[in-house]
Amino acid sequence: MAEPIITMRDLNKWYGQFHVLKHIDLEVAPGERIVVCGPSGSGKSTLIRCINRLEEHQQGQLIVNGTELTNDIKNVETIRRDVGMVFQHFNLFPHLTVLENLTLGPVWVLKRPKAEAEQTAMKYLERVRIPEQANKYPGQLSGGQQQRVAIARSLCMSPKIMLFDEPTSALDPEMVKEVLDVMVGLAKESGMTMLCVTHEMGFARKVADRVIFMDRGEIIEQNSPDAFFDHPQNERTRLFLSQILH
Numbered sequence: 014m015a016e017p018i019i020t021m022r023d024l025n026k027w028y029g030q031f032h033v034l035k036h037i038d039l040e041v042a043p044g045e046r047i048v049v050c051g052p053s054g055s056g057k058s059t060l061i062r063c064i065n066r067l068e069e070h071q072q073g074q075l076i077v078n079g080t081e082l083t084n085d086i087k088n089v090e091t092i093r094r095d096v097g098m099v100f101q102h103f104n105l106f107p108h109l110t111v112l113e114n115l116t117l118g119p120v121w122v123l124k125r126p127k128a129e130a131e132q133t134a135m136k137y138l139e140r141v142r143i144p145e146q147a148n149k150y151p152g153q154l155s156g157g158q159q160q161r162v163a164i165a166r167s168l169c170m171s172p173k174i175m176l177f178d179e180p181t182s183a184l185d186p187e188m189v190k191e192v193l194d195v196m197v198g199l200a201k202e203s204g205m206t207m208l209c210v211t212h213e214m215g216f217a218r219k220v221a222d223r224v225i226f227m228d229r230g231e232i233i234e235q236n237s238p239d240a241f242f243d244h245p246q247n248e249r250t251r252l253f254l255s256q257i258l259h
């Protein structure tokens with residue numbers, strides 16, 4: 014494997030007494046697309062939130078794009094620039110237009126000129142197929158459109174890694190496909206490293222290089238999508254798949 018862009022070595026995290034991530038060893042290659050699945054409460058969100066330091070691990074080592082994550086605030090800023098995140102509930106600023114949401118980071122964090130930031134924003138709005146919504150406010154858009162804005166907003170920061178935390182689970186069923194289509198396009202065309210917590214197994218089959226199954230804070234099994242879905246090795250994986258693929 015090429016030099017990993019993410020390395021976790023014996024990573025552990027507790028919430029108080031609760032051991033939420035247990036001895037996680039994981040290497041992610043640049044450009045790799047990973048889907049993380051598992052039962053509710055198994056630690057999936059916590060795992061990916063450690064990668065951009067929204068959560069802190071307490072033991073073990075985590076290296077992201079050559080930077081070891083420690084309590085040094087400078088390295089947190091670097092990491093947040095390199096790692097984009099798309100949340101379940103979009104997290105757009107409601108009082109800013111779509112265009113303003115997209116240019117905020119590039120102008121204030123990356124210090125890009127406003128005109129250049131707007132040009133980049135329009136390019137990504139076209140990519141997520143909603144350039145006509147640029148001057149609307151998030152509240153005027155559907156959930157699927159808002160999530161596409163959130164994806165475009167992350168792309169405007171030119172991240173090296175994109176994290177998706179259940180990006181479709183807050184959407185009405187008819188809007189899930191439009192967001193997944195954008196994500197499939199991104200996965201196939203961008204060459205970006207992607208980690209996606211989702212139970213959209215069709216998406217996993219289409220684009221993932223690897224599916225990781227977590228249960229009770231541990232990585233139980235990981236494999237290529239075909240091997241994972243067609244020949245799960247672990248009893249807990251089989252049980253989980255039987256529950257979600259009925």
Ligand SMILES: Nc1ncnc2c1ncn2[C@@H]1O[C@H](COP(=O)(O)OP(=O)(O)OP(=O)(O)O)[C@@H](O)[C@H]1O
Nearest residue numbers: 028029031033051052053054055056057058059060
């Ligand atoms: N800030 C917190 N403080 C205490 N416990 C927490 C905190 N955040 C999460 N937990 C607990 O840690 C466990 C793992 O949570 P996490 O959100 O990572 O799981 P998940 O696999 O993503 O679940 P889901 O699929 O339901 O989102 C859960 O039992 C949760 O209740």
